[in-house]
Structure formats: C-alpha cells, structure tokens
Amino acid sequence: MATKRIQLPGQLLSGGSGSTPLTIEFPSEQPFLSTREHARFVEFAEACSHYRYIGVCHGRPGVGKTRSAREFSSFPDLQGYGAASVIAQPLAEKIARCRAIFYTVAVSNTPKTIDMALATNLTKMGYARLTVAAGSPEDISYAAARTACPLVIVDEADRLTIKSLEHLRDMADRQGFGLILMGMPGLEKRLSRYAQFYSRIGFVHEFKPLTETEMRLLLASHAGDFGISFDPTQIDAVEAQAAVIRITRGNFRLMERLFAQMRRIMTLNRVEDVNPDIVQAARDCLVIGPGN
Numbered sequence: 001m002a003t004k005r006i007q008l009p010g011q012l013l014s015g016g017s018g019s020t021p022l023t024i025e026f027p028s029e030q031p032f033l034s035t036r037e038h039a040r041f042v043e044f045a046e047a048c049s050h051y052r053y054i055g056v057c058h059g060r061p062g063v064g065k066t067r068s069a070r071e072f073s074s075f076p077d078l079q080g081y082g083a084a085s086v087i088a089q090p091l092a093e094k095i096a097r098c099r100a101i102f103y104t105v106a107v108s109n110t111p112k113t114i115d116m117a118l119a120t121n122l123t124k125m126g127y128a129r130l131t132v133a134a135g136s137p138e139d140i141s142y143a144a145a146r147t148a149c150p151l152v153i154v155d156e157a158d159r160l161t162i163k164s165l166e167h168l169r170d171m172a173d174r175q176g177f178g179l180i181l182m183g184m185p186g187l188e189k190r191l192s193r194y195a196q197f198y199s200r201i202g203f204v205h206e207f208k209p210l211t212e213t214e215m216r217l218l219l220a221s222h223a224g225d226f227g228i229s230f231d232p233t234q235i236d237a238v239e240a241q242a243a244v245i246r247i248t249r250g251n252f253r254l255m256e257r258l259f260a261q262m263r264r265i266m267t268l269n270r271v272e273d274v275n276p277d278i279v280q281a282a283r284d285c286l287v288i289g290p291g292n
C-alpha cells in the first residue's frame, strides 16, 4: 500500500491550499457513558451517603472523576430558588432526583467562601428536599433543613487550605452529612497529616482508567459519539482502534483530545475512513504528560 503524506493542522495554517474548508470545532460535552468505573463510584458514594462517612476519591487527571460525580449527584441549579418558598414542578423533579450536593473548591478558598457557596446550598437543598417530601414549605424548621442533605461531594479538594478542611469537617460533624473529597492521587496521603480529619475517613476509593476490554467495547458501540467510527470489517480501522486504545490507556480526556485531532486531520486530508497513520498523526499533535 502506498503511504500518502498526511497534512497536519499546523501545515494548513502556514501553507495549505485556500480551498480546504477550515472547520472550527466548538467544545460540546459528549453524552455520558455509563462505565464500570462509574458503577464503582456510585457504590462508593452510596456507602458514604448511607453511613454519613467521609470518603476520599482520587484518580489521575482526565479519568472521569468530575463527570461521574456530577452524573451521580444530579445537583440542580438552585440560584433562582429561595429557601422556604414554593417549588415549581420542573425543579421539584430535579430535587427529587438529586443525590448529593456537588461543590467545586475555588482556587482561593477560606471558611468564609465555603460558607457563602456550600453552606448556602446545603440550607437551600435541605428546605427544598423537605418541601418536596411534604408538598408544602410550611412548618419546616431551620434545624431540620440544615440536616436534610445526606451527602456533599467536594471536587478539586487538593486546593483546600487546612482551615477550609477543618471547616468542612466541622460542618460535616454538626450537620451530619456524608462527605466525599475528590482529587489527585496523593490527596489521601496529604490528609493523613491531619489526625482528626483522617480518623473520620471511612472509605478511600481509587478512580481508575478504563480497562482495555472496556475501551474496546466502548469504541465498538460509542465511537460515533466522538465523531469517528471504526469499521470492524476493515483491517485499517481495526488497527487504528488498537492504536487509540494503546495511546489513550483508558483516559477519557486523552480520548476526547485524540479524537478531536483525528477529526481535524481527516477533514483536512479529505479522508473518510480512519487508519493507523491518522491516529499516529493526531497523537503527534498532542502533548501527553506523565500524569495522563
């Protein structure tokens, strides 16, 4: 087979022919794929919620921790809702589905910033849950509302200062919610330096990348969601799929980035069927660090 030189996106900008359409892709979220790792996360989160324990979930960047936690928590936007007010039907349905409060720690955080965002949402969600259960906001006490949320998931927990961490522990103790701290590998070791916090940790969960088998299954059924399909009857496509699995090693973010480059290169070269050269060319455009 004669190998054709593949034109890369940078070459289009500097010296490509003006007739090639330049496609600009706007980032759009892929549909959620229910993986085995997500099922493991759900089991872990349900245990933290049930026993009201503190849990630590760590995993390498891009494996899907945030997406899984968002999917599990189904935390609705409460900005337009005032505590103890009447709840419209669409919001009531979202509140009934919500299983946890999802909170992303700001880069700069203090107990005060946590109170402004998380504590406010805890109170609102408490009132909302009790209102939905009772059918009316009347007779709901502040004390009952404050303890009505079973679980809080804190993302980017590596950013927490010692004071913020202490504040979260104090809130969890007083309000009796389960707490999941999510972050990078090493988070659990950092927490082990704070004895009082550490003694309350009930579960530690490692969020792993997809296995090779699961990736193969996923690419067979869902590669189209990423805008690429692999025809199992074509040797080039089968080899390309194997290369994608080898390069991305089950990391969702890498998969998204690799597929985006592949789509660009295929458009640029007017290629419709995927082959290993396209995958390699796309891989050469990416910066892949040791943490991925």
Ligand SMILES: Nc1ncnc2c1ncn2[C@@H]1O[C@H](COP(=O)(O)OP(=O)(O)OP(=O)(O)O)[C@@H](O)[C@H]1O
Pocket: 029, 030, 031, 032, 033, 034, 035, 038, 059, 060, 061, 062, 063, 064, 065, 066, 067, 068, 183, 184, 252, 253, 256
């Ligand atoms: N189950 C999934 N289905 C579809 N897309 C997913 C899934 N899991 C993750 N993704 C996508 O992969 C990308 C990376 O996922 P996510 O941000 O959750 O990773 P992360 O582990 O939180 O990374 P980081 O440690 O950098 O915060 C996101 O664009 C996300 O939408």
Ligand SMILES: [Mg+2]
Pocket: 065, 066, 067, 155, 156
């Ligand atoms: Mg994340």
